[in-house]
Amino acid sequence: MADHHDIPALIADMGQRARIAARTLAQMPTEAKARALRAAAGAIRAAAPAILDANARDMAAGAANGLSPAMLDRLKLDERRIDGIVAGVEAVAALPDPVGERIDARTRPNGLHLSRVRVPVGVIGIVYESRPNVTVDAAALCAMAGNAAILRGGSEAVHSNRALHAAFVEGWTAAGGPADAVQLVPTTDRAAVGAMLAADGLIDLLIPRGGKSLVARVQAEARVPVLAHLDGINHVYVDASADRAMAARIVRDAKMRRTGICGAMETLLIDAAYCHPAELVATLMKAGCTVRGDDAVREIVPGLEPATPEDWDTEYLDAIASVALVEGVDGAMAHIAAHGSHHTDAIVAEDAEVAERFLRQVDSAIVLWNASTQFADGGEFGLGAEIGIATGRLHSRGPVALEGLTTYKWIGRGAGQIRGGTSG
Missing domain, CATH: 3.40.605.10 (Aldehyde Dehydrogenase; Chain A, domain 1)
Structure with a gap:
């Protein structure tokens, strides 16, 4: 040698x-x-x-x-x-x-x-x-x-x-x-x-x-x-139609199961019409997560740290999450298009029509419905292992x-x- x-x-x-x-x-x-x-x-x-x-x-x-x-x-x-x-x-x-x-x-x-x-x-x-x-x-x-x-x-x-x-x-x-x-x-x-x-x-x-x-x-x-x-700036969008218990369970797992992996949720998007936004924030905080909210979220949950413009483009890989209220699935998809990294994004919804729109239109390597972003893993896809999650468009995408x-x-x-x- x-x-x-x-x-x-x-x-x-x-x-x-x-x-x-x-x-x-x-x-x-x-x-x-x-x-x-x-x-x-x-x-x-x-x-x-x-x-x-x-x-x-x-x-x-x-x-x-x-x-x-x-x-x-x-x-x-x-x-x-x-x-x-x-x-x-x-x-x-x-x-x-x-x-x-x-x-x-x-x-x-x-x-x-x-x-x-x-x-x-x-x-x-x-x-x-x-x-x-x-x-x-x-x-x-x-x-x-x-x-x-x-x-x-x-x-x-x-x-x-x-x-x-x-x-x-x-x-x-x-x-x-x-x-x-x-x-x-x-x-x-x-x-x-x-x-x-x-x-x-x-x-x-x-x-x-x-x-x-x-x-x-x-x-x-x-x-x-x-x-x-590339970065795993991953989102979970909770639609107005989401099951309450399922939403809390998925949000907690997506962020807190392992915060340092590329499949961890970094931004939570909540439909402005969802009835229990404060509960989702509380779920994260009780699990030890620091939450940074936009103005609308901070009105609902006083005392939260304010989210800065940089937060929406940050892969924390830590027990930190940014949270925003959005106007329905269109607002969620617009936010993801502006700030996502084409890695993994999820929707929690009971409305199948809304969920299918999200699955079709979100341009990420992995798009999930009613499942945690922490499934962004080759072993979980039945592939045995993976070298990484490819976020580009050519040759290979996803695990x-x-x-x-x-x-x-x-x-x-x-x-x-x-x-x-x-x-x-």
Whole structure:
């Protein structure tokens, strides 16, 4: 491996080895990939004590460095979360293999048969922050979809990432998986990110998973295609027709189940005709949430902090929510269009016509009816795990799992057909 001090050479070496591994992976039978992933899951389970020790080092350093409670929650591993990581790998191993799947087919009038078939992307670079589970989720998904992965985690999770990666590779290779299929950048030098962004010809797709500054840098500097995971400025709109108990239950869960994840509600929109707005605010406050309201909400619930214009465009990732009264579903959709991040938005309503309008017209990757925004998660979608929630419009939207990590090629089967002539 290249010297860590020569970052471009290091990334180039990793990329070249990843390309060789990707060719092997692309031809691995489904059961061989699944068997290697199950072995990787077993190795992670066996290494749990060492992984937890490594995570304790990261947690102590994070607390000393002033990481926010939300960031520390993202960083933290415990036995339950390791069990979840293991279960995620096992779930990916059990999923249908997208590689080789025929998307569609047609036969032309001249008899030429054409079909589109899913194939791996190749080498995927993932740049991420805070959450060590991404190390394993990304490794498992990329491998099952036939791709090699180059992982660059954040410095705050360096020991956790290394322990998880070592365990994964130990199990994966013991069961016949190519070692270079999943590589972890061994340095926390930020220049490694720049080298990955410039690795045109070595990395086929780059996925950033982190805060605004990371995603903005990747989008501005990348010379390879990017699949972006942007802010989760998510809304729950409670319509006048909403069931009272259901609305309170969903609002509380959407905000407070885990405040530091991208699927957490940041803004609550309440129909001005809804009969119990103060109850929704009280539900949040009783759960320990700080509420910032617009003028109309503060008239109903005196003493609330005022919401500033910046609040409507803020991903808190904390026990803070902004709340506004809106004029029906049209007011809610206008607010979401002006301030949303195209991630996840939900409506609570018993009026099916209103709900269907919301589902059709809200332009987000995930739109929900009578369900918490915290379902914005690949595991909850039956995808096993995810690399992130894609909020753009091209290639993949919503939870990026196996299909989102493939592309396709056209295959033509003929019987001697030629174009003929001189045109075209």
